[in-house]
Amino acid sequence: xxxxxxxxxxxxxxxxxxxxxxxxxxxxxxxxxxxxxxxxxxxxxxxxxxxxxxxxxxxxxxxxxxxxxxxxxxxxxxxxxxxxxxxxxxxxxxxxxxxxxxxxxxxxxxxxxxxxxxxxxxxxxxxxxxxxxxxxxxxxxxxxxxxxxxxxxxxxxxxxxxxxxxxxxxxxxxxxxxxxxxxxxxxxxxxxxxxxxxxxxxxxxxxxxxxxxxxxxxxxxxxxxxxxxxxxxxxxxxxxxxxxxxxxxxxxxxxxxxxxxxxxxxxxxxxxxxxxxxxxxxxxxxxxxxxxxxxxxxxxxxx
Amino acid sequence: xxxxxxxxxxxxxxxxxxxxxxxxxxxxxxxxxxxxxxxxxxxxxxxxxxxxxxxxxxxxxxxxxxxxxxxxxxxxxxxxxxxxxxxxxxxxxxxxxxxxxxxxxxxxxxxxxxxxxxxxxxxxxxxxxxxxxxxxxxxxxxxxxxxxxxxxxxxxxxxxxxxxxxxxxxxxxxxxxxxxxxxxxxxxxxxxxxxxxxxxxxxxxxxxxxxxxxxxxxxxxxxxxxxxxxxxxxxxxxxxxxxxxxxxxxxxxxxxxxxxxxxxxxxxxxxxxxxxxxxxxxxxxxxxxxxxxxxxxxxxxxxxxxxxxxxxxxxxx
Numbered sequence: 324x325x326x327x328x329x330x331x332x333x334x335x336x337x338x339x340x341x342x343x344x345x346x347x348x349x350x351x352x353x354x355x356x357x358x359x360x361x362x363x364x365x366x367x368x369x370x371x372x373x374x375x376x377x378x379x380x381x382x383x384x385x386x387x388x389x390x391x392x393x394x395x396x397x398x399x400x401x402x403x404x405x406x407x408x409x410x411x412x413x414x415x416x417x418x419x420x421x422x423x424x425x426x427x428x429x430x431x432x433x434x435x436x437x438x439x440x441x442x443x444x445x446x447x448x449x450x451x452x453x454x455x456x457x458x459x460x461x462x463x464x465x466x467x468x469x470x471x472x473x474x475x476x477x478x479x480x481x482x483x484x485x486x487x488x489x490x491x492x493x494x495x496x497x498x499x500x501x502x503x504x505x506x507x508x509x510x511x512x513x514x515x516x517x518x519x520x521x522x523x524x525x526x527x528x529x530x531x532x533x534x535x536x537x538x539x540x541x542x543x544x545x546x547x548x549x550x551x552x553x554x555x556x557x558x559x560x561x562x563x564x565x566x567x568x569x570x571x572x573x574x575x576x577x578x579x580x581x582x583x584x585x586x587x588x589x590x591x592x593x594x595x596x597x598x599x600x601x602x603x604x605x606x607x608x609x610x611x612x613x614x615x616x617x618x619x620x621x622x623x624x625x626x
Numbered sequence: 627x628x629x630x631x632x633x634x635x636x637x638x639x640x641x642x643x644x645x646x647x648x649x650x651x652x653x654x655x656x657x658x659x660x661x662x663x664x665x666x667x668x669x670x671x672x673x674x675x676x677x678x679x680x681x682x683x684x685x686x687x688x689x690x691x692x693x694x695x696x697x698x699x700x701x702x703x704x705x706x707x708x709x710x711x712x713x714x715x716x717x718x719x720x721x722x723x724x725x726x727x728x729x730x731x732x733x734x735x736x737x738x739x740x741x742x743x744x745x746x747x748x749x750x751x752x753x754x755x756x757x758x759x760x761x762x763x764x765x766x767x768x769x770x771x772x773x774x775x776x777x778x779x780x781x782x783x784x785x786x787x788x789x790x791x792x793x794x795x796x797x798x799x800x801x802x803x804x805x806x807x808x809x810x811x812x813x814x815x816x817x818x819x820x821x822x823x824x825x826x827x828x829x830x831x832x833x834x835x836x837x838x839x840x841x842x843x844x845x846x847x848x849x850x851x852x853x854x855x856x857x858x859x860x861x862x863x864x865x866x867x868x869x870x871x872x873x874x875x876x877x878x879x880x881x882x883x884x885x886x887x888x889x890x891x892x893x894x895x896x897x898x899x900x901x902x903x904x905x906x907x908x909x910x911x912x913x914x915x916x917x918x919x920x921x922x923x924x925x926x927x928x929x930x931x932x933x934x935x936x937x938x939x940x941x942x943x
Contacts, residue, residue, distance in 0.1 A: 466648075470915045473903045
């Protein structure tokens with residue numbers, strides 16, 4: 324009983340410290356490089372490195388077919404085995420990583436750019452601008468992203484460019500909402516009032532005072548978004564609505580493997596592991612960055 | 627009270643109209659002749675193409691085209707270009723399958739995610755909490771379709787315990803829950819999988835926040851056992867934010883059913899959407915995409931209603 328009360332009091336005082344105006348001391352002890360950040364960064368460097376070096380490190384080309392050696396298990400000449408056309412799975416995983424990472428990073432840049440633009444405009448100017456922009460944001464959010472993407476791909480075709488554009492344009496709404504919320508918080512600060520009172524222009528205030536103060540939130544959510552987008556691209560390619568054969572992507576490799584599920588498990592497993600490890604890398608790095616840049620936020624919400 | 631609900635339902639109408647305009651605009655932005663998007667030209671003669679342009683009113687002003695297209699969904703005049711079946715009846719046929727998968731998946735997610743979140747939230751920083759947060763990062767990084775394939779390999783191919791495809795046994799008809807049950811096990815597991823970490827994380831945060839409330843301290847101070855405090859005061863209050871997460875999860879849930887229906891060959895809305903998209907059967911894609919938005923809007927209304935149930939204060943406002 325006494326123990327319980329002590330525990331409650333401990334908790335209360337801890338939460339008081341967090342709401343009080345002097346949390347610096349607590350912050351400095353927690354703001355540091357951490358294991359998740361290091362592991363995440365290592366995975367991302369490895370994945371991007373192998374994607375960039377694909378022409379040099381992949382033992383075969385991605386599309387080279389040797390029909391006499393179809394569906395082979397891992398051997399010395401094919402480290403991860405071969406697929407149903409006798410193509411080297413390791414080479415296809417490496418080349419597929421190029422596509423997945425390019426799609427994830429480029430689509431993220433589009434999503435975050437639009438999100439920052441809409442979020443800051445909406446949060447900073449408020450009133451009618453805010454009302455209109457937020458209604459549009461709600462409209463995008465009312466569609467399950469996957470359905471909207473299928474509509475877009477069915478309309479504009481299944482090329483790589485369309486895929487990147489559409490992934491970006493269907494996923495900015497979440498970023499816009501998060502950024503708007505952060506802008507609303509920062510806008511209340513005294514230094515914004517001070518900047519306004521000395522006659523700084525709106526553009527200057529947003530660029531010099533608001534964006535730097537919400538940068539950590541933007542960076543964290545952008546990192547996690549890359550992982551989400553890689554998963555969505557893999558899902559679309561798996562359904563046959565994303566990257567088209569013979570270009571390899573992790574999603575369409577897994578789709579290829581489905582008919583052979585009862586024969587060879589590595590055909591599904593290796594591209595699956597590639598997706599899992601890469602996305603895990605971005606998620607770990609996102610959470611690690613959050614602890615490094617903005618420890619007040621606590622362990623965060625990935626969605 | 628009634629007027630409040632009528633008001634809420636009326637508020638949802640502009641959202642639906644906006645959604646339908648968005649879909650219409652996407653169609654207008656498409657490159658080339660809309661007639662060739664609404665029907666694959668390689669399947670049509672020139673005369674049919676002229677008739678088609680006339681019948682879908684491509685010579686009408688845009689607002690008229692819009693109204694015709696939307697009313698076409700409801701009257702059943704908007705038809706698949708492959709099967710000539712009206713898109714409305716395709717959706718109505720597929721609805722029970724999608725609802726079963728989504729409902730069972732959501733129930734599994736809540737049954738697993740909620741207790742996990744409570745266990746972690748009552749002792750922040752504890753072993754369970756750290757295991758959970760590591761588990762969350764792992765699970766959200768795993769693509770659901772890879773999980774589905776591995777589960778099929780293990781339970782359907784290797785052990786022959788569960789069916790790998792279909793919504794009911796061969797030869798059966800209708801929606802008999804007992805016949806459907808074994809067919810729903812694997813789809814429900816895969817559907818619930820990405821939702822569990824999100825639910826668990828929100829529940830954890832909500833429980834942690836609620837534990838810091840004054841009324842919890844009071845409950846402890848008057849000598850209630852921890853179990854009673856947790857069940858009667860903490861979990862009940864933590865449910866309020868958790869219910870709103872269920873609403874936020876609806877789009878994700880519906881997106882998940884697309885892949886699940888595809889892999890397990892369930893004749894639901896996701897499966898007909900993908901099939902139609904692969905065949906460029908535009909009227910079907912348009913109708914199902916709009917329908918998915920309707921489901922999300924409806925789910926948000928239901929969540930608002932549940933809000934009132936778990937937190938009576940909201941009803942009084």
